[in-house]
């Protein structure tokens with residue numbers, strides 16, 4: 001049995017502790033990004049396939065999501081370091097009516113691990129409410145997640161609205177939609193489409209290098 005089938009089995013049994021232990025010991029040394037990208041994400045995609053083929057029920061899929069959320073929260077990066085006041089800021093949310101949030105939660109974790117100050121607003125957020133947070137928090141980067149293709153008009157609306165912000169934050173679009181659809185029409189010098197966390201990590205490291213280059 002491969003890793004994601006093994007983990008899916010533990011998820012569907014509601015076996016939180018064993019699922020966490022499995023994830024923590026499956027790689028040596030433990031790598032958080034790989035745990036998200038190569039273990040948890042394929043496990044949830046596998047759960048999606050079982051669901052689509054009626055091999056599991058909606059309740060089973062909810063249980064798997066809850067176990068995945070637990071495991072993700074346990075391995076999430078939390079820094080005890082002080083000094084985040086100077087850090088760059090990112091605000092993350094899922095567009096209105098979008099309920100899928102596990103990917104966004106992983107994104108929050110990756111940003112934290114790179115020393116960013118993160119404001120994670122979760123899924124299903126109407127634009128007017130995001131705006132209130134954005135204008136008080138003034139993020140350098142806004143990350144948006146969308147899974148379903150019919151979110152496209154909503155996504156367009158939010159991206160256009162954020163492009164009018166006077167301090168020109170960078171905008172990242174990710175989620176299942178970015179994997180399945182051609183979103184190149186959104187791309188600009190401020191808007192980036194990301195298929196996964198490895199692309200995010202690459203972008204973050206390149207961005208950090210640019211920051212270092214200009215500040216030295």
Ligand code: B12
Nearest residue numbers: 044048052098099100101102103143145174175176194196
């Ligand atoms: C769990 C789940 C649910 C849960 C969501 C729980 C939750 N709170 O997250 C619930 C039950 C609510 C749900 C509901 C629905 N779902 Co659903 N769901 C899933 C499932 C099984 C897993 C989703 C998941 O967590 N994946 C794991 C995460 C980590 O993956 P990810 O989101 O792609 O994130 C990765 C990248 O995209 C990236 N990323 C994500 N966001 C961002 C953002 C940025 C900025 C960046 C840089 C990167 C990034 O990072 C992650 C790691 O690489 C998927 C199966 C699948 N293939 O995804 C179906 C799936 C997405 N759902 C589906 C459907 C149809 C629905 C419903 C319409 C069902 C219904 N009839 O009600 C509703 C719609 C709800 C809504 N209004 O949004 C379909 C979509 C099919 C399609 N054609 O589009 C899927 C594919 C299942 C299937 N195989 O049929 N769902």
